[in-house]
Amino acid sequence: MYFVIKHRIIIIITGILLAVFFGLFLHKLKKSAGIDSLIDRSTEHYRYYKETEKTFGKMETITIGISSEKTVFDKEVLKAIGELSDFFKNREEIEENDVLSLTTVDNMIGRDKELIVEPLVENYNDLSNEDLINIKKQVNENPLLNNRLVSKDEKSTLIIAGIITTITVVEEKFSKIINATYDKVDELKKTYQNVNFYVSGYSTSEGRITKFMTKDLIRLTPIALLVVMLILLFVLKELRTMILPIIVTVFSIIWTLSLKALLNTPLTISEIVIPVMLISICCAYGIHIIHEFFLYLQKNNEPKEAILKTMKILTIPTVLSALTTAIGFLSLISAPGISIRNMGLFLGFGVIVAMFYSLFFIPAILSFYKLKKTKKEHFEKIKNIKNKFKSNFFDFLSFIVIKYKYLIMIITFVLIVLVVISFFNIKYDTDPVSYFHKNDDFRLGTEHINKTMGGISDLYVVFDSEEENIIKDPKILKTMWELQKYTEKLDNVSFTFSITDYVRHINYVINDQNEIFRKIPDIKETIDVEKYSYINGKEIIKYEKKEVSGKEQVANLLLLYELGGGDVLTSIVNQNYSKACIHVIIRDTSTNALRILIKQLDQYIDKNIKLDNINIRYTNHYIRMIMTDNIVKSQINSLLTTLIAISILLIIIYRSFMYGLITLLPTFIAIMCNFIAMWIFNVPLDVGTSVIASIGIGVGIDYAVHLRQRFKLNYLKYENYKIAVKNAINESGPGILSNAFAVGVGFLILTFSSFRIIFDIGWIITLSMFTTSFSALLVLPSFILIVKPKIKK
Numbered sequence: 001m002y003f004v005i006k007h008r009i010i011i012i013i014t015g016i017l018l019a020v021f022f023g024l025f026l027h028k029l030k031k032s033a034g035i036d037s038l039i040d041r042s043t044e045h046y047r048y049y050k051e052t053e054k055t056f057g058k059m060e061t062i063t064i065g066i067s068s069e070k071t072v073f074d075k076e077v078l079k080a081i082g083e084l085s086d087f088f089k090n091r092e093e094i095e096e097n098d099v100l101s102l103t104t105v106d107n108m109i110g111r112d113k114e115l116i117v118e119p120l121v122e123n124y125n126d127l128s129n130e131d132l133i134n135i136k137k138q139v140n141e142n143p144l145l146n147n148r149l150v151s152k153d154e155k156s157t158l159i160i161a162g163i164i165t166t167i168t169v170v171e172e173k174f175s176k177i178i179n180a181t182y183d184k185v186d187e188l189k190k191t192y193q194n195v196n197f198y199v200s201g202y203s204t205s206e207g208r209i210t211k212f213m214t215k216d217l218i219r220l221t222p223i224a225l226l227v228v229m230l231i232l233l234f235v236l237k238e239l240r241t242m243i244l245p246i247i248v249t250v251f252s253i254i255w256t257l258s259l260k261a262l263l264n265t266p267l268t269i270s271e272i273v274i275p276v277m278l279i280s281i282c283c284a285y286g287i288h289i290i291h292e293f294f295l296y297l298q299k300n301n302e303p304k305e306a307i308l309k310t311m312k313i314l315t316i317p318t319v320l321s322a323l324t325t326a327i328g329f330l331s332l333i334s335a336p337g338i339s340i341r342n343m344g345l346f347l348g349f350g351v352i353v354a355m356f357y358s359l360f361f362i363p364a365i366l367s368f369y370k371l372k373k374t375k376k377e378h379f380e381k382i383k384n385i386k387n388k389f390k391s392n393f394f395d396f397l398s399f400i401v402i403k404y405k406y407l408i409m410i411i412t413f414v415l416i417v418l419v420v421i422s423f424f425n426i427k428y429d430t431d432p433v434s435y436f437h438k439n440d441d442f443r444l445g446t447e448h449i450n451k452t453m454g455g456i457s458d459l460y461v462v463f464d465s466e467e468e469n470i471i472k473d474p475k476i477l478k479t480m481w482e483l484q485k486y487t488e489k490l491d492n493v494s495f496t497f498s499i500t501d502y503v504r505h506i507n508y509v510i511n512d513q514n515e516i517f518r519k520i521p522d523i524k525e526t527i528d529v530e531k532y533s534y535i536n537g538k539e540i541i542k543y544e545k546k547e548v549s550g551k552e553q554v555a556n557l558l559l560l561y562e563l564g565g566g567d568v569l570t571s572i573v574n575q576n577y578s579k580a581c582i583h584v585i586i587r588d589t590s591t592n593a594l595r596i597l598i599k600q601l602d603q604y605i606d607k608n609i610k611l612d613n614i615n616i617r618y619t620n621h622y623i624r625m626i627m628t629d630n631i632v633k634s635q636i637n638s639l640l641t642t643l644i645a646i647s648i649l650l651i652i653i654y655r656s657f658m659y660g661l662i663t664l665l666p667t668f669i670a671i672m673c674n675f676i677a678m679w680i681f682n683v684p685l686d687v688g689t690s691v692i693a694s695i696g697i698g699v700g701i702d703y704a705v706h707l708r709q710r711f712k713l714n715y716l717k718y719e720n721y722k723i724a725v726k727n728a729i730n731e732s733g734p735g736i737l738s739n740a741f742a743v744g745v746g747f748l749i750l751t752f753s754s755f756r757i758i759f760d761i762g763w764i765i766t767l768s769m770f771t772t773s774f775s776a777l778l779v780l781p782s783f784i785l786i787v788k789p790k791i792k793k
Helices: 002-006 008-023 044-056 075-089 129-141 172-191 202-236 239-262 269-298 303-334 338-366 375-403 405-423 441-453 474-488 499-510 550-563 591-608 622-654 657-680 689-718 721-752 756-787
Strands: 061-068 094-100 106-111 114-119 156-163 195-200 457-464 493-497 524-535 538-549 579-586 615-620
Touching: 002 008, 002 303, 002 338, 008 239, 008 338, 044 457, 044 579, 044 615, 044 622, 061 075, 061 172, 061 202, 061 441, 075 094, 075 129, 075 156, 075 172, 075 195, 106 499, 114 499, 114 550, 156 441, 172 195, 172 202, 195 202, 195 441, 202 239, 202 269, 202 441, 202 721, 239 269, 239 338, 269 303, 269 338, 269 689, 269 721, 269 756, 303 338, 303 622, 303 689, 338 689, 375 405, 375 721, 375 756, 405 657, 405 756, 457 474, 457 591, 474 493, 474 499, 474 550, 474 579, 474 591, 499 550, 538 550, 579 591, 591 615, 591 622, 615 622, 622 657, 622 689, 657 689, 657 756, 689 721, 689 756, 721 756
Parallel strands: none
Antiparallel strands: 061 156, 061 195, 094 156, 106 114, 457 579, 457 615, 493 579, 524 538
């Protein structure tokens, strides 16, 4: 530490210049809200998801729900639909032919054995009452549109726009189209006041997440800084020293976010908590140093001498505290998704940066400190207040521990049982709709579409083969149709559609709308073939029966559709007809609802479908269920990693397996109580809450470390467990609780987030700070009094 005093000016200047240098790269920081950052990209499920996206088009779309109190078959409503559809078709981010609505969809008409595909609405700007009646009639007679594009009560419909596959959520174009969509909808709301618009779709959710991420960063970071500054001013009672922990924290944030920018890793939804977390955590190191520094000044030490003595005592505890916290964060690198892994990695980096600034920058600044004449009176006043507080509250705590140590252990055991019960009753969910608060416009819009139009969640059931034209085989098509009929009977399924719907409808239309032909051709089909002959110089047309294969008949039906102008099969079958997709539209966007559906489908497929050269696989919304499973595994892996790493560190430092275990166990039990709170308040385990246990242990273990250190010093002095425990609680208690309060209030700022999942992180980690601090003051000393571990000098 003499090195710091000797080179203090260089250290101060270097610290500031490095922060300024890194800050120059902050503008390059990008944001991403895509599912790609939340799932393990190395898995077969993810690779198949991306492969299928190339085959059937981008799976995540912008979905607009449109409704009217009377009917959607209204001039004003159709004009609003037409204007919004044209808006999408003219955007460079949208595939022109991938906009589905009442004004863009085609209808099939059969005339003299010919199939004609023509627009359902020719000109939405000039519709007569007769046109409206005809449009309604065609929709009601078309099973591809009725109860799918238009609701059963005819009051709601959809516009679905697919963003081109080359645009990702990291690019500015993505946010641009989402923002432009909201602006256009706001404009239309003013023009068409009798029409209701509901913006939804998973692409919209990602764009909205990106927008709110920026909003949260701009709003929450200054609030967190202001709150922590006020807390520090209250604790330290002096403005000039209060600013030092804040400077260290700001420098740490600059280094961390600039490193992300330099490494070109976008900021994701789980990482927007990084600044607030660093503000809450990193200030603590400076608080301890400044507080101890003042104690030595109070004993008439000069500033240089005071800082030397302070750092002699606090260097190792500060390093240990930072390392255990960093270990908690770094344990998240075992998470499956890049987002959570990066969150842990960069938070760990930020903590280490704050540690170095606290060990070098703060002492260098404090060595210039000049003591005011009134400062001694100030010290005495604070000392009297603390002594009064300690003699009341902490004497009571030590009395409870000594007298009721076994009762505390019994209560702890009961909590462990409740933890186990709650762990098996917590919901697991990764649905991005649930990221938003219940009163959010996007969430309300999505819930409306789920209720009126069947939902925005689309499970893909893919019939996958390497054999060309196999999908045209009637056996395959009938198998798909039977699976669709079974699926539509299940709870939570609105409807399904696939190539089978088109084949059946084309067959029906081309045969003069004869209900007998609303079917998939059989393996062998008998058809009428025109035969021309001349009798007495006149051309006579005769029809002869001819047997053809069903596969050939399917091919003819699809050819007629293509020749008639149809072009919407790309989302349900690939070009060589080796792969086909059944779209299953689900009312409930939750992962739990999907899990139940997948289980039912698996049972049906295993029992009823046996096809050669065909594999049946799930994708699209299915990937969210896989992500949920990975989050559960991540929670377990990161917890084990944190526990093992911190245990090894404590055992090495304390040179005792028993002491390492006793120090860690109370914190672990306190953190596990989070699951009880999540169970009681119905909080799901998701991309946000999956990190709280590891973070809580990494941060909360500091309290146990401080109490254990005080206990050891007192035991070596008095060689009496009860006296040592009592003194340890009295001496370390005020620091532990004030630190828990400061950190907890800092995390509580996250409850002002635009996201529900960040809100949950905020209050649960705040709860963790208080449970771990009281566990350190109650459970840990009770353990010590019961076990009475040997103390090594």
